[in-house]
Amino acid sequence: AIFENVADLQQSGSSFDFIILVLIRATGGTSGAVLANRLSENSAFSVLLLEAGGSYVQYLTTHSSLTYTLQRDADIINLSAPLLCILATPFTQQDWNFTTVPQAALNNRVIPYPRGFVLGGTSSVNFMAYTRGSKEDFDRFANLVNDQRWSWNSLVPYWKKSEKLTPPVDNHNTSKQVDASVHGLNGLNSITVTGFPTEIDSKVIATTQVDSQFPFNLDMNSGNPLGVGWAQMTVLNGQRSSAATSYLASSFVARPNLKILLHARVTRVLPTATNDFRTVQFQDRQGNTFNLTANKEVILSAGSVSTPPILMHSGIGDFATLTSLAITPSFPLTFSVNSNSNGTFDPIFQNPTTFTQSLTQWSSAGTAGTGRMGAEPISHMAWLRVPSTASIFASVPDPAAGSNTPHLELLITNGWVGLQAPPTSGHYMGVAVAVVSPTSRGTITISSNDPLAPPVIDPNFFHSEIDKVFMRAAVRAAFRFAFSQPFADYVVAATTLNGFTLTSTSSDEEIDAYVRQNCGTVFHPVGTAAMSPVGADYGVVDPDLKVKGLTGLRIVDLSVMPIVPAAHTQAAAYVIGERAADIIKASW
Ligand SMILES: Cc1cc2nc3c(=O)[nH]c(=O)nc-3n(C[C@H](O)[C@H](O)[C@H](O)COP(=O)(O)OP(=O)(O)OC[C@H]3O[C@@H](n4cnc5c(N)ncnc54)[C@H](O)[C@@H]3O)c2cc1C
Numbered sequence: 001a002i003f004e005n006v007a008d009l010q011q012s013g014s015s016f017d018f019i020i021l022v023l024i025r026a027t028g029g030t031s032g033a034v035l036a037n038r039l040s041e042n043s044a045f046s047v048l049l050l051e052a053g054g055s056y057v058q059y060l061t062t063h064s065s066l067t068y069t070l071q072r073d074a075d076i077i078n079l080s081a082p083l084l085c086i087l088a089t090p091f092t093q094q095d096w097n098f099t100t101v102p103q104a105a106l107n108n109r110v111i112p113y114p115r116g117f118v119l120g121g122t123s124s125v126n127f128m129a130y131t132r133g134s135k136e137d138f139d140r141f142a143n144l145v146n147d148q149r150w151s152w153n154s155l156v157p158y159w160k161k162s163e164k165l166t167p168p169v170d171n172h173n174t175s176k177q178v179d180a181s182v183h184g185l186n187g188l189n190s191i192t193v194t195g196f197p198t199e200i201d202s203k204v205i206a207t208t209q210v211d212s213q214f215p216f217n218l219d220m221n222s223g224n225p226l227g228v229g230w231a232q233m234t235v236l237n238g239q240r241s242s243a244a245t246s247y248l249a250s251s252f253v254a255r256p257n258l259k260i261l262l263h264a265r266v267t268r269v270l271p272t273a274t275n276d277f278r279t280v281q282f283q284d285r286q287g288n289t290f291n292l293t294a295n296k297e298v299i300l301s302a303g304s305v306s307t308p309p310i311l312m313h314s315g316i317g318d319f320a321t322l323t324s325l326a327i328t329p330s331f332p333l334t335f336s337v338n339s340n341s342n343g344t345f346d347p348i349f350q351n352p353t354t355f356t357q358s359l360t361q362w363s364s365a366g367t368a369g370t371g372r373m374g375a376e377p378i379s380h381m382a383w384l385r386v387p388s389t390a391s392i393f394a395s396v397p398d399p400a401a402g403s404n405t406p407h408l409e410l411l412i413t414n415g416w417v418g419l420q421a422p423p424t425s426g427h428y429m430g431v432a433v434a435v436v437s438p439t440s441r442g443t444i445t446i447s448s449n450d451p452l453a454p455p456v457i458d459p460n461f462f463h464s465e466i467d468k469v470f471m472r473a474a475v476r477a478a479f480r481f482a483f484s485q486p487f488a489d490y491v492v493a494a495t496t497l498n499g500f501t502l503t504s505t506s507s508d509e510e511i512d513a514y515v516r517q518n519c520g521t522v523f524h525p526v527g528t529a530a531m532s533p534v535g536a537d538y539g540v541v542d543p544d545l546k547v548k549g550l551t552g553l554r555i556v557d558l559s560v561m562p563i564v565p566a567a568h569t570q571a572a573a574y575v576i577g578e579r580a581a582d583i584i585k586a587s588w
Pocket of ligand 1: 265557
């Protein structure tokens, strides 16, 4: 059951006596939701999930029809309609609304740093791209923690357990867009490709045939992501599939041994005995404080940004210690294009009538989930390497996990996706760029002893020279792609952003100036409570995810990843949840 108030949870009766017997707790994000589901499969375990935010799944269940009233429910639609993910954050009700400290390498700009403040966590507000990373990424992870349970081959069965490859909403044949043999077909979280063909699809695929820098890759989740392929998305029937809609679907929430308390903000974990941390302190919306003690374990899944502050406010670890944050710099590059009237999704955001028509199609019985609203903005992705002959490698080792692991990413969208509101007219194609092998390391820390104060987030962008060199390479790759022969009559020019314009021949200095003014992040922080080998005197958790030096407390979220994969990170969050569930079940 899902509860909105502590009193209702308490009134649910006998559960408390029972919970005291076997209680396992977590917070309710991407990995936490996976854990809540898998642990409550065992009816002998009683599981309570605490989530600081609310639940849009509960809302969807209450309002089972997709016929929404636009104004009133706008935020909820933004979490559900795939195209509207670009409106889900930043600075909304479902966002923690964090920002970074001023970034020296980015003209001292403060960058929005969204995180999901809702059941399902950031999987409920993200852009839904589903990328596992390379085999080499996870083999490096396993080697760094000296435990092969975290290697690629060990994790693939858990990805397959998590995934359910589903047909796109338009039911087209996907055999040339995704390799079904790579995926799970019976898992809980739906993975699919776009169900809305667009005018750039054939041009993207044609580019893979005319330029060897952009080879076609049928499935970037095979362990070898290099090349250009169709984006896989966590979407089901034209609606977002999140950790909340999948792992916490109503049939699972109905389990008598699973309870979820919303609007419960964990402030600290407290010792139950010396070095045994099984008591959670949390506040409800009115600011009342409660303590609950788990019989077996407390599991912290508050994500890379919020897990370290909870530990620090609990006196776990050195208060002054800064946790290391690996972060992926990125920014949108947008090109104006020659398009027919509805060839891009721009008119949807430029014209309220077009928006309403598209939303009506998506939300009406009979056409539910279809049309442009039911498809993610990202249609294709390219994963690229800087050639090993590049001069930077004479002085700096290759930061990628191996020769099949990318340094750079291009995210292709058939319309404007930007930091600014879309222009009121015109048609666009986005080729956002990212450095997915960053070597700069930032920090997360706290600035006061108030557990409700926001953490201090310092990504420390471009501290390493190689990240700058790679960003220039990413920009040049984006231009080469956008001006490749198949786009000859289509792409016109890069748009001006904050007074800066780039061209195919921009110098290093011009690219650097553009980056300083426009760069942000693709929101993939990891490593803030990193795993290290058993016995190592560094790191926060051991390979069983237990906080070192303590009992009763584990961490299960992306903060434990010792190094950022060259990928979007939700697939890693799901697999960490699945892997952890088996480790925890086995230990009890
Ligand atoms: C705008 C955006 C777009 C993204 N797009 C993509 C994408 O397209 N593809 C991709 O793979 N990844 C994407 N990501 C990243 C990805 O979604 C995250 O890396 C992943 O979901 C994180 O999972 P997690 O379990 O570590 O943390 P989260 O999912 O963030 O879970 C943490 C949970 O803990 C809760 N919580 C935190 N503090 C407390 C507290 N004190 N008390 C109680 N509860 C608390 C939070 O509310 C949240 O529910 C995106 C991220 C953002 C912000």
